Amino acid sequence: MPATTIPQTPSLSTYLKSLKHNDIETSIELFISLLKRRQIKNSRPCAIATTHLLLHVVAAERIRDASKLIQHVRDVGRRLVAAQPREMAVGNIVRRVLGVIREVAEEDQDAAGGTPLSPPTPLTPVPGETLQRPPLPTKMSEFSPLHGAAALPQDLLATAASSTQDWQSEDAAQRPLLPGSSTSYAGQPPSVTSLFSILQQPAGRSPFATPPTASQSPLIKPVPQTHDDEVKEKLDIKAEVINGIQELQDELDVVDTQIAESALDHIHSNEIILTHTSSQTVQRFLATAARKRKFTVVHAEAYPNDHEATHATIVNGGKKGSGEDEEGGDERWKPLTSMGITVILIPDSAVFALMSRINKVIMAPHTVLANGSLLAAAGAATIAQAAKHHRVPVVVLSGVYKLSPVYPFATDDLIEYGDPSKVVGFEEGEFMEKVDVVNPIYDWVDSELVDLYITNLGGCAPSFLYRIVADHYRVEDIDLSAK
Amino acid sequence: MAPKGKKGATKSNKAEEEHDEPLQAVVLADSFEQRFEPFTIEKPRCLLTLANTPLIEYTLEFLAGSGVEEVYLYSSNHTDQVEDYLNHSRWTQETSPFSLEIIRSTSTSIGDCMRDLDQKQLIKGDFICVYGDVVANISLEGALAMHKARREKNKNAIMTMVLREAGDYHRTKSQHMRRCFVIDAETQRCVHYEQVRPRDSPRLNIPEEVLKDHVEIDVREDLIDCGIDICTPDVLAQWSDSFDWKMPRRDFLHGVLQDYETFQRTIHAHVVSEGYAARVNNLRAYDAVSRDAVSRWTYPLVPDCNLLSDQTYHMSKGVVYKEESVMLARSSLVGKKTVLGKATSLGEGTVVNNSIIGRRCVIGKRVQMDGAYVWDDARIGDDSVINGAIIADGVSVGKKCHVKRGALLSYGVSVADGTTISENTRVTRRKRKRGYDSDDVVHGVTDPKVVGKGGEGFELELDMEEEDVLEALMAGIQHTDLTEDGDYSDFQYEDEEDMAQEHAHDMTSRSGSFGSVGSEESGETRRNAADFHHEASNSIFDSLQKGHDPDNIQLELKALRMSSNAGDSQVRRAVAVAFSKRIANLVEAGKSPKDAVAEAISPNQRLVRACVKAVEEQAEFMLFLQTDLVHRPQGSKTLLFASNTLATQDLVEAEGFEQWWEDERSSASEDLRAVRAETKQLVDVLVGDDDEEDEDDDDDED
Incomplete structure (x- = not known):
């Protein structure tokens, strides 16, 4: 930039700078207007801005209650998505962060209840996407999420709320390993695995950023939506979530590599x-x-x-x-x-x-x-x-x-x-x-x-x-x- | 490079903290004109909706997008509404990207605002000056950088105008008045500015020095002047120095350019060739910018960007924007480039094309709409046809109506079944009561000829037009330009600066014989003349209405006359027009012409006497009065009583009447003859008397 006095047109970099001294609500509004003005556009800048914003949102959050935190992040996410529904990276990151929070909450719950981490849900792939397709949405932001195609059938999920522990212990062997089964194309299964696990190592017990490969058990499991009663101080939820979001940021940094x-x-x-x-x-x-x-x-x-x-x-x-x-x-x-x-x-x-x-x-x-x-x-x-x-x-x-x-x-x-x-x-x-x-x-x-x-x-x-x-x-x- | 210290030139201790100096902007929410009447009678222009979003949103969004941190908004008309709106908008919330301050002012021109701003000392550094009706998505970064760079080299570079390149013909460009910028190709300095009327001989009056001093100049007429100026505090000082400047282009730009030799202040132009920038300064521009917004030229400021947080526009194929819960009958057809607001419903068999329809509108069955602008809560009856019209909030149009191109239906107007609203009609329920305080808005009397039986509303006549026609009649030449404009443009429109220019132009080209306004005079004087007339007649009228002491009025008039160097004839004209306005005003209020004349003239004899001394002057005064009364209600009656009063009070002598009566200009047209018909008898009597008293008069005069 030739002259420092010239106020910059708002963009990703000015936004990230402003995050530090603005309060949360201002930051959210600013991000929304930047999205609307298309001053932050394309997947990567959107994703980066979203992770930074959510990091601040979580950090500023006083409540230690996971369900409230989820609700709050969800509300913020909804506003962001509504601002520019076509930048789907925003929604993706919000969902990922929500996943992180849920996971931490579960871990917390498990730790509290003394249940060891059980292998994740059995996955019965349902290739037919017709199973439980939600009613047709009227506007785009509601685009039907892939309920049917998602590996967790709806009814299973519904029951999950009440009887999580029961089927969590089922055999996890059905779960196909991600990279291995994916090589329909002539190429070899890529060697990302090693690098990836290296990256994941320091993250210790919360490898949320990307569900990892065989060695680590993905912590995906359905969870009761209500956690009101289990706010125990065993785990610092906030710190864990922040960790998780930072891992997401790391992931964005290294994704190209x-x-x-x-x-x-x-x-x-x-x-x-x-x-x-x-x-x-x-x-x-x-x-x-x-x-x-x-x-x-x-x-x-x-x-x-x-x-x-x-x-x-x-x-x-x-x-x-x-x-x-x-x-x-x-x-x-x-x-x-x-x-x-x-x-x-x-x-x-x-x-x-x-x-x-x-x-x-x-x-x-x-x-x-x-x-x-x-x-x-x-x-x-x-x-x-x-x-x-x-x-x-x-x-x-x-x-x-x-x-x-x-x-x-x-x-x-x-x-x-x-x-x-x-x-x-x-x-x-x-x-x-x-x-x-x-x-x-x-x-x-x-x-x-x-x-x-x-x-x-x-x-x-x-x-x-x-x-x-x-x-x-x-x-x-x-x-x-x-x- | 090395930007430190550049500010030190203008403000002493700013050099160090200049990095923290916020970028400021001034929004002029007022237009000081009436081009959006009848809509602006009840609502400020900046709150009129363009593609269902208030205009001010576009402007503020543009400023926010440019990284502005402090905004001062000047408002003098409908300020309550502006304040109310902004206080409930996101711009005044905690989360707003800039601090917004609304400044209430009593200014009557942009010049006043600027001078006020200078007094308030709010502006610390360079600032952006825009109107409250700018729609733009251009990036100002480049322009700001250039501006700063120039400032650094030369602190006399006081202003940068941002101009958008547009071709020869462009719908968004003003076709009414061609603005010619003469720009030095190398330094981007604007060296000359002139406005040329279309169909005039395209001749520019470029001063000799300009040609001598600059090796290469561009004469550009293809620019959209979007009214975005980057100014330095020095600009405000300039405004303050010249207290009679009103318009930023016509007065300020012109003035600064003229004084270049003395002060060496320069104004630069930044021509952008990318992005969108336009002002919605007349109805034609409203139409053009609306269409630009719908066809996404203003991207990202398009309807489906949902600038307001409660908007839910969504674009679907064929450039159709729909908000949530729009109800379309199965057989209705929504054509391309259409915007439908929330909870609007279209009946069976309705066809809508190229139209913008607001919220909660109910459109009946088999309605045909093309190019229509319908604001919120309107109802359109079955089988109606609407072409290229603006239909404001809460209007109800009956069944089988036909609203033709360029018709404007203002708030709450109701049109009875089966009525045809003809082209370029302005229908309203309220009107601005003649007066300088624009606050007195009154309900007008419904005119069933316009809105049909059972309808509500009447046709609004514009003062501007009236005066235009007046000019034409005075010269006895039919003034055709306006009507032609109406033909080739969708809406009738006028341009504030252009308007005044036009008056001046008319005066010189057609009424050179009327005293001091000789056609050989420079454009500057011509403009002054037009200004003077407006200001003088308005201020006299105002004073008359308030019943001020005639001596004071006289004094004020004198001061005004001195300041704008106006001739006697102009003063007479102003006085005549003011009186006629006042009388018409009284007549409208229900007085008989006789009483009205008595009330208006009698206490103010001295005022008339002061400006009509010689016989020729008296004749001229009568002529002015006559021509102005042509358009006033009960003009002929008024003229009769006025003449009578003037005669009995000895304000106008018999010779004066005689001369006036014989002057061919007083009977140049049908209308003029009609107006003076009733006075004939009186004149005959007076002139008859006169012959006998001739000798006495001669004695007296000696």
């Missing part, structure tokens, strides 16, 4: 890779592969909403002006070209023509939905369709924080429409008078067009995403708008 770990398993020498948008995750992924292998990247520019950032990424590497460079710790990296990789920039319209030569398509989504479909920058649907036509595998790189339990009933409603002046300049008075210009920011890509998701937990098939959803979100939290 974790995804990039598996790069070598997916990118082979002399391949031609097509990618789209200026996604940091994809760049990191390609850069990791480029250290060992030589390949060619064809980069579609994602006109008109992201092309400038795309150009900047190709030429300068790193990140410019997308609100993510303020994270501080993130080192800037060199462009792919400086690593000896040929990068070809093409307009979006040329995708189909070039697709026959492409070996693999790598995309970064805006949000991944529970059924394996995704929302990504406009142009993604074209690319996915073209890839399908030419039988080119489509790999999607997505952190778990982008994975939403929302089920896409009306895909039109999920798409945000932006400012048409990016397509046709506002100066073109006569044109804009007579022509309706629309500028959709996202495309919806159906799950059948995607071959593999690579998350920070490893790779998995679109059809398997429901499991990750089930592992990360509590059924109770899926519909945030419900009381």
Whole structure:
């Protein structure tokens, strides 16, 4: 910034700074208005801001009662989601935090009751999503959470409230291990496991951030909604929850690195890779592969909403002006070209023509939905369709924080429409008078067009995403708008 | 670079803490004009809804988005409503991103506000000055940075105007008045500013020095002036120095540019080519900006962003925004670019296109709506057709009505079944009682011709228009511009600054013969003349109404005349108009013309006498009076009694009457002839008398 006196336009970085000296309610309102003004947008900044905000919310909370805390976080979450329902990362993080609180509460309860931590719930995967689909919602924020698809059947849950302990002790062996079963695609099960567990180690007894791999038992279990009576001081709930949220923040920090770990398993020498948008995750992924292998990247520019950032990424590497460079710790990296990789920039319209030569398509989504479909920058649907036509595998790189339990009933409603002046300049008075210009920011890509998701937990098939959803979100939290 | 210390130039001890200096903004919630009448009679302009959100929300949201920390809002009209609204809004809550202070003022122009602001010493550093009707999403960061950089180099760079580039023709740009900015291409300095009327010869009067001093200049007419100015405290000082400045462009900008040689103060332009910025300063702009908002040009300030916390808009395919619990009959058709507020219902077979409908409206069956703006709680009867009209809160339109383009139905108007509201009609239930204190809003008498039997409301005539027509009639040339405007624009509209300019323009081009306002005079004088007329006639009228002592009025008039360097003829005109206004006012209040004349003129003889001495002057005075009375109710009667009074009081002599009667301008048009018909007899008598007394008169005059 050239002159310090210039008051900055509010953005993620100013928001994070302001969190320190503002009171909670102001911070919430500020975040809501920033979301509304789209001054914080895209999944990662939203996720980061949400975790920071919730951290403050929890920290400021006096009540030691978990259920009240849950209620409070839920209320805040509902407001945030209502502000910009299309930034689903916000809702995702809120649900994750709620999960953390519930977990701590249960642990607390268990500790109080002297019951040892039992293995988690038996999971009987219910692939048919038709089972208990909730009534059709009337507005998007209520999008039907994946009740049916979630691994916990409703009735089971209902009974769970009364008889938790009974079936908690059932055999947990049915639970499939996450990464292992997910390799429908040619790649190896990724080696994230080791790294991931290292990260999880210091977290000690509350590994909430991401449900971990085989070694640690995921602490997912249904829980009675009422905890009123068990506020025992055995565990400092607040401290534990804060720990959990900090782990979430750590997860957001390392998510790209974790995804990039598996790069070598997916990118082979002399391949031609097509990618789209200026996604940091994809760049990191390609850069990791480029250290060992030589390949060619064809980069579609994602006109008109992201092309400038795309150009900047190709030429300068790193990140410019997308609100993510303020994270501080993130080192800037060199462009792919400086690593000896040929990068070809093409307009979006040329995708189909070039697709026959492409070996693999790598995309970064805006949000991944529970059924394996995704929302990504406009142009993604074209690319996915073209890839399908030419039988080119489509790999999607997505952190778990982008994975939403929302089920896409009306895909039109999920798409945000932006400012048409990016397509046709506002100066073109006569044109804009007579022509309706629309500028959709996202495309919806159906799950059948995607071959593999690579998350920070490893790779998995679109059809398997429901499991990750089930592992990360509590059924109770899926519909945030419900009381 | 090295921003430290730049502020030290303006404020002494600020240098150290400048980082903490909050960015301040001044919102001028008042427009000091009547372009949104009849709506602004009952509600301030900034609370009118655009796409179902009050205008002020857009402005404040824009300021919040620019990182403003302190906002001062100037309000002088309907301040209670503004205060009430803001005190219940999120802007005055603890959580508001900036501190908002509402300043009640009695200002009558923007200049007054600025001077008041200067006195109050609220502004510490550079500030942003906007109107309460700005809709913008542009980022000011660039403009602020440029402004600071320039300030650092030269502390005389006192202001930066933010202008949005728009093409040759643009719906959001004012087509009524082309604003030409002459900008130095290199330094972005605005070196000349002029307003050109459309269909006028596009000739700019660029001073010679400008051409001499600048190697390269851009003459730009393609800019939307969205009224966003970044000012330094020095700007306020300038306003204070020139107490007669009123308009930020016409007076301030012009004045500063003219004084460049002396003071070296510069004003810069920041032309943005991205983002959206516009002012809703007339009905045409209202229409344009509404459409821009609905088709998302103002993104993210679009309906489904739900600026207000209780809004629940949701966009669906075809750019249709619906709030919760909208009821649509199965066979109703909601076309593209439509906004439907909460709990609004559409009946069977209703078709709605390009329209914005507020909350709780009940639209009947088989209604056709295209381009309509319906605010909250309106009812539209079955089989009605509504095209491009604004229908305010609580209006009820009967069955089988036809509301045509550009019609405005104000609050609570009710239109009876089967009525057609013709184009560009302004229907209202209330009107502003003539007076300078805008508070006295009264119920008008229902006019069944307009709203049908059983309806409620009458057509509102605008003063502005009246005076416009007056100008035209005076010159005996049909003034066509306004009507043409009405043809090609959806709504009739006027532009505050443009309006005054227009008067001035008319006066010079058509009434050069009327004394001092010669056509060869500079634009500055012309404007002064128009200003003077407005101010003088209003203030006299005001004083007459309050029954002030004529000597005081005379004194005030004199001061005003000195300050704006107005000619005698202008004074006469102002006095004539004021009297005619006053009489009309009394007549409307139920007095007979005779009594009204007696009440208005008799105690104030001295005032008239002071401005009509010679015979020619008397004739001219009569002419002014006549032309003004053309539009007043019972004008001819009033003229008769006025003439009688003037004659008996010896204010106007017989020669004066004779000269007036014979002057071709007094019988130039049908209307003029009609108005003076009744006075004929009186004049005949007077002139007859006169012949006999001729000798005496001559003696007297010697």
